[in-house]
Every structure is written in structure tokens, then in C-alpha cells.
Amino acid sequence: MDYNKYMAEPYKIKMVEPIAVTTREQREAAIRRAGWNTFLLTTDDVYIDLLTDSGTNAMSDNQWAGLMLGDEAYSGSRNFRNLEATVRELYGFKYVVPTHQGRGAENILSQIMIKPGDYVPGNMYFTTTRAHQELNGATFRDIIIDEAHDPESEHPFKGNVDLDKLQALIDEVGAERIPYICVAVTVNLAGGQPVSMANLKAVYELAQKYNIKVMMDATRCVENACFIKHREPGYENKTIQEIIREMYTYADGCTMSGKKDGIVNIGGFLALNDEELYQKATSLVVVYEGMPSYGGMTGRDMEALARGIRESMDYNFIAHRLAQVQYLGDKLIEAGIPVVKPIGGHAVFLDARQFYPHIPQDEFPAQMLAAQLYLESGVRSMERGIISAGRDKSGNHYYPKLELVRLTIPRRVYTYAHLDVVAEAVKECYKNRNNVKGLRFVYEPPVLRFFTARFEPIE
Numbered sequence: 213m214d215y216n217k218y219m220a221e222p223y224k225i226k227m228v229e230p231i232a233v234t235t236r237e238q239r240e241a242a243i244r245r246a247g248w249n250t251f252l253l254t255t256d257d258v259y260i261d262l263l264t265d266s267g268t269n270a271m272s273d274n275q276w277a278g279l280m281l282g283d284e285a286y287s288g289s290r291n292f293r294n295l296e297a298t299v300r301e302l303y304g305f306k307y308v309v310p311t312h313q314g315r316g317a318e319n320i321l322s323q324i325m326i327k328p329g330d331y332v333p334g335n336m337y338f339t340t341t342r343a344h345q346e347l348n349g350a351t352f353r354d355i356i357i358d359e360a361h362d363p364e365s366e367h368p369f370k371g372n373v374d375l376d377k378l379q380a381l382i383d384e385v386g387a388e389r390i391p392y393i394c395v396a397v398t399v400n401l402a403g404g405q406p407v408s409m410a411n412l413k414a415v416y417e418l419a420q421k422y423n424i425k426v427m428m429d430a431t432r433c434v435e436n437a438c439f440i441k442h443r444e445p446g447y448e449n450k451t452i453q454e455i456i457r458e459m460y461t462y463a464d465g466c467t468m469s470g471k472k473d474g475i476v477n478i479g480g481f482l483a484l485n486d487e488e489l490y491q492k493a494t495s496l497v498v499v500y501e502g503m504p505s506y507g508g509m510t511g512r513d514m515e516a517l518a519r520g521i522r523e524s525m526d527y528n529f530i531a532h533r534l535a536q537v538q539y540l541g542d543k544l545i546e547a548g549i550p551v552v553k554p555i556g557g558h559a560v561f562l563d564a565r566q567f568y569p570h571i572p573q574d575e576f577p578a579q580m581l582a583a584q585l586y587l588e589s590g591v592r593s594m595e596r597g598i599i600s601a602g603r604d605k606s607g608n609h610y611y612p613k614l615e616l617v618r619l620t621i622p623r624r625v626y627t628y629a630h631l632d633v634v635a636e637a638v639k640e641c642y643k644n645r646n647n648v649k650g651l652r653f654v655y656e657p658p659v660l661r662f663f664t665a666r667f668e669p670i671e
């Protein structure tokens with residue numbers, strides 16, 4: 213084996229958390245209790261938890277030490293000052309509005325920028341991001357390149373914005389009805405796919421021509437930066453830090469979920485360059501989150517986030533993370549399992565359409581595949597397909613082209629041996645794929661239905 217192909221852990225284990233080893237019978241009872249929705253399983257039911265990389269990170273000893281320095285002053289916390297200084301230094305934005313997590317920042321950004329009737333273009337939607345845009349009266353328009361919707365396309369920057377689609381939207385509705393363009397780095401629902409620096413620059417230039425702002429969804433910006441370093445000519449010798457700084461010269465602000473590339477368990481922020489927008493944001497943060505110097509986080513949370521952001525700039529950290537995800541992806545590809553290619557930054561995505569071609573999309577093949585993988589092995593994954601996409605204004609399902617199951621790798625939590633178990637379990641499900649039928653709703657909540665919906669198998 214190539215010694216360097218999959219980088220070994222650049223950390224060692226200092227504390228452990230036992231995980232539940234269950235029998236098939238226990239798992240059958242558990243998935244029924246959970247209404248065939250892996251979101252509704254409990255930790256005691258789960259062996260390897262690949263539901264999400266959100267808030268599931270292992271913090272470093274340095275971050276844990278930072279918790280002890282929490283300054284819980286109601287106002288003017290020194291941990292906020294550290295967080296603010298860190299974001300200014302490492303990301304380069306002028307103003308920082310702390311929030312309890314990413315969607316808190318999305319709520320505030322959407323409220324201060326969107327008027328009813330506006331359009332917000334984005335490189336594919338994200339669930340909470342689009343929900344806030346729509347709640348404020350905007351229509352979302354997908355302007356990602358076509359390759360992003362094709363799980364077989366090996367485009368190295370599948371998250372890129374299609375500039376022609378952006379131009380066409382501007383021509384159609386007028387720049388004054390587009391308050392900002394939302395550019396996600398990386399694109400979660402496309403499979404954790406990155407955006408190239410050249411594309412970020414081109415989008416910003418086009419936006420500036422029309423006086424439209426660019427707001428990045430910075431949630432996995434470090435993964436994006438590492439892909440740029442690995443794939444984009446001219447960046448191979450730049451540091452992650454240098455790449456991040458350049459990325460943000462092509463934005464007017466960003467929303468950030470600290471629970472992902474911030475390597476913490478809770479937290480987030482909105483960062484802005486425009487002072488007037490910052491003033492508007494601070495007047496809303498007190499309504500929804502808390503004082504502008506804590507925004508729903510404790511002092512200790514802010515300290516851990518500030519330290520996490522700094523650690524995330526370490527090339528060894530991020531290169532190992534991408535290697536772990538690639539390792540799982542390569543094992544599945546070798547076994548002929550249909551997955552989204554190329555392998556993305558935070559997760560491997562199984563293509564449920566190809567896995568279960570006999571199950572129609574409105575019988576929820578990805579939801580069923582997630583349940584089958586759990587039954588097989590105790591591995592918890594999540595649906596990213598028709599259930600996540602929800603319904604349009606007239607009540608019809610959105611039918612996304614991608615019908616996926618996401619195997620999401622938490623940061624610094626599992627070893628390559630755990631990923632071997634996951635690969636074997638997926639292969640077993642693939643062997644048994646012809647015996648599996650779809651699901652139907654038993655309970656369907658009106659918004660963000662994937663979190664709490666319940667199902668039963670179709671006989």
C-alpha cells in the first residue's frame with residue numbers, strides 16, 4: 213500500500229466514549245420506534261453515527277482548555293473579542309455577529325436583506341438556508357452548473373456557479389430584485405463539492421457589475437480551501453490560511469455554522485463588511501439570539517469556536533479529514549457501489565436511484581436505504597433526496613435529481629477501522645437490494661419535514 217495515500221491521524225486519543233453494539237433484533241425494534249427515520253433513532257441505538265458532521269466534532273485539548281476560560285459576562289465578554297479578532301484575522305471580514313448556530317445567522321441575513329418578491333440565486337439550495345429565504349418572501353433559484361446534478365460527472369469543482377444561469381436570472385427579473393447571491397463553499401447537497409477560486413472571482417465580478425452582494429455560506433470553507441489547494445493550478449504551494457483569505461475577498465459577508473469547519477459542538481456567526489448591514493443585524497440579533505457579544509453562545513462556546521477556527525487552518529487537520537472521506541468512498545467505488553463522484557469533503561453520498569432502481573422516487577428510496585443500512589449494521593446515515601427537498605408552494609413534492617443517502621464523517625471522531633465496517637455494511641445492503649420495497653408517510657410535518665417525519669414500509 214502507498215504509505216501516504218490515506219494520511220494517518222495527526223492526533224492521538226486522550227479520552228474515549230463507548231458506543232452501542234446492538235443485535236439485529238434490537239435494531240429492528242429501534243427503527244420501528246423511530247418511524248423508519250434515522251433522525252429519530254437515539255444514541256443508544258447507534259453503533260457508528262454518520263448522520264451528520266454537524267456539532268459532532270471532537271474538540272482538541274486546546275479547545276477544552278479554552279472552555280475553562282469562559283467569560284460569562286452578559287455583555288462585553290472577552291471570549292467574544294477573541295472570536296471577533298480571530299474571524300477578522302483569518303477570514304478578513306470587518307464585523308462579526310455571533311449566533312447560536314448557522315441558521316441563526318441565516319435568519320438575520322435573510323431578514324435584513326430580502327424584500328417580498330425578491331429572488332435569491334444560489335449554487336444549489338440548502339434546507340435551512342432556503343427555508344429562511346422563503347419565509348422572508350424570496351424565491352430561490354438554483355444557478356449551479358449542470359454537472360452538479362449528475363452523480364457520474366467527475367468535474368473537479370462541481371459546486372461552481374453557472375455564470376450564464378446567473379446572467380439569465382439578472383436579465384429576467386432585474387438586478388434590483390436580487391439582494392444577494394448565496395455561494396456555498398462547499399455545496400452540501402451536491403455531495404460536498406467545492407467551488408474553484410476562479411469561479412468565486414468571476415461570480416463576484418459579475419455581481420459587482422450589477423451592484424448585487426455576494427454572501428457566502430462558509431460552513432465548510434476549509435474543506436473548500438483544501439480542494440482548491442489540491443486541484444486548482446497555482447494554489448498548490450499556498451497555505452489553507454492564504455486560500456481562505458483570498459476566497460473571502462470575493463464576498464461581502466458570510467453565514468457560518470461553527471458546528472462544521474469550526475470544529476465545535478455548537479455556535480455560528482454572521483460576518484459582514486458593510487457597516488449599515490451590521491447595524492441592522494445587531495438590532496435583530498438581540499431579538500432572536502442575545503446580546504451582540506454572545507448571540508446565543510456561552511463565553512466558553514465562543515472561546516472553543518475561536519480556537520477551533522484557528523485549528524481548522526492547519527493543513528494536516530484538513531488533509532487527513534479529506535483523506536478519511538476519500539478512503540470510504542474508494543472502498544465503495546472498488547466494490548461497484550453507486551456513489552456521487554468525485555468524493556466530496558464531508559461525506560460519501562450513495563446514489564439511491566441506482567441502488568434501488570425499482571423504487572419510484574415518491575416511495576422514498578434514499579429514506580429506505582438509510583433505514584436498511586441501519587438495520588444491517590447499526591450505522592446511522594441520512595436521506596438527502598425527495599424528503600429533504602420538501603414541497604413547493606402548491607403542495608407538490610420537489611423532485612430533486614439527486615436521491616442520495618449521506619454517510620457523513622464527523623471531524624476527528626472515527627478511525628479507518630470504523631470506516632471499514634461502514635463499507636462492508638453498504639456492500640451487504642447492495643447484495644440484498646432487490647428484496648427491498650419503498651416507504652409511505654405516516655406523519656408529515658409542514659416544514660423541514662425530514663427531521664421528524666414518520667414512515668411505514670409499503671408491503
Ligand SMILES: *Cc1c(COP(=O)(O)O)cnc(C)c1O
Nearest residue numbers: 313314315338340400431469471
Ligand atoms: C449545517 C448547515 C447550515 C446550517 O447551520 P446550522 O448550524 O445547522 O444551523 C447552513 N448551510 C450549510 C451548507 C450547512 O451544512
